[in-house]
Amino acid sequence: MRTKRFSALHLIILLPVTMLLTAGVLLAVFYGIFGKEGLSLLEGLYLVNSRFVGEYDQTQVVDSTLSGMVDGLGDRWSYYLTEEEYAAQNQRRTNQYVGIGVTVNYESEKGLTIVEVTAGGPAEAAGLQSGEVITMVDGFSLAGENRYEGSEHIQGEEGTTVTLEVLGTDGQTRTVEVTRASLDSDPVTAKMLEGNMGYVALANFYDHSAERLEEEVTKLQEEGAVALVFDMRNNGGGYLSQLTEMLDFLLPEGPIFISRDRAGNEEVTQSDASCVDLPMAVLVNADTYSAAEFFAAELQEQGVAVIVGEPTSGKGYSQQTFALPHGGAMAISTGAYFTGNGTSLIGTGLTLDAEVYLTGEGDAQLEAALDLLAQN
Template structure:
């Protein structure tokens, strides 16, 4: 595969509840918009002067600066661009690199509480026997019932090497226990496989963060070695990731040709391509309304090359790539800087990808998505049927 520079196409960054960007950081953004610079500066200076003279309350300048940054980025009218406060940048960056600091789990929150949807390999949680489907009841003296899910999740987060005590209820027998773990930097579980009935290999792709391609290749190799005769690739509920990782995953699945084209504001193009070496196993791809960004282009490429049917629901429709720019105070802006196109030159912006076979999930199945077994997953069952 032809390897080019990395471009991040993650789902827009978390818009923190902040309002006014520091002058130095904002000035860098202003410069990129030419004639708008003076108008924005004048507006902020005028508001600042009025507040300084008349506002009777106390305020924190850094908080006001953060909120202004959010306002500026929001004013661009691009849902995929965002602002990252300085105190959130490290965890944001770690996440895009396929890592995280904590006990090594992904969770789903609902009215029923906090349920563990993934346990990462070699993580503190795995080492003490925490499993997918278990419930987090509390942590560090806080409980979900009394203090809320957000407070408990916040208590679990912390610095590497520090201890945290988490109260866990087993998803199997309902027993509750306390587990004390040492927080650690762990690698996310991003792609893994299993053999289904009739020798159909299934690979779940959670995201396309750094390291996902290696995990995907390992899963693919193991399934082929175990005698898989067909593949189901699942990018449902996948929020995206990096173009490089996505391209490396597609390379063994596609013939020689273009995978994706990215185009900047000045018309410069970056092209990712695959080589001629590929597996000839039949393929089906699962997509849904929460297949976003790289997940959509992954599915679109396989569809346009005729590698197999797309099964599920229509995808989101994101067609822009973002780049993160660090500001002088440690915060950052994540801006859409490129349009991207499918192998056939199509933009998915506002359009998305339509499945070849539409199959929906019932409301209860959608709510329980991460815990569906193959027999209770109609989208997966249809994909397997098409490969039989």
């Protein structure tokens, strides 16, 4: 009996000691991996959760901490996303969105001016037309500065309804109920210009963009295009896979993209021999970033395209998005990239064949590109 009592007592004493030793080992491992800075972050969260007397939102505290961590990198290309922002980004990158199917601008002080109505979308079904102004959303006035919040109020879950007050082109106001739906957003638009010059505008490098670009370029070739103009203005980039697929389609055999990770490991993407054998031009502006900027650089380096427009930022790092346990995400630069010949755009941006700015009348950049193509 004495032995059993001794064993039980020994076990009671041993358990806390074991737990303390385990905690100590974990703390040592954590310190070894993250250092005192990592321990400080953990302790800061512990102090807030255990000692702070005011009311607070823990998710907001974590979001602010992680956002500050990314800001501290001093890298303009890395960023932090809250749970809501991450979900919205994932939706946007599918080239689909939930909405009513209108493109708007902020020119009118009265609200959101409808520039375009998506064919087959809810807005068209509800009778909304280009030129009309959405002045109120579910009782929220869009007059003045409020109009900049209008899109947020119009967006919502698929299948739900939104009540709009609309000022028609005849000056009459009416109330319209529209059911939100999931809509496809085509990243590519194309047309044949005078002189059989093919024009292809690309909005982004997200899902289906390479497939759509190939379809439109092929169609223009079949219609007799003698040259191609790619409009990359206001294109913020997207997926590397879409970029390299486009370059492979357009360019002859050879290296088209080189990436290098933190450890110095290098990966080279090659194009096959099949290509589009036409002179090309790329339109760019200050908002041509990432894959769009690289697209122009690689076509120019291969000697198949001229670049027309405004100086670009010179991005040379690729970002990887890491989902976090609480629903947010951290997108940080994890690789440097180079053209097929090993050139980085960092600090230089694109070398323009013609530096041209828009003046508000016509499209001087497009005209300059067409002139350069006509001279070749």
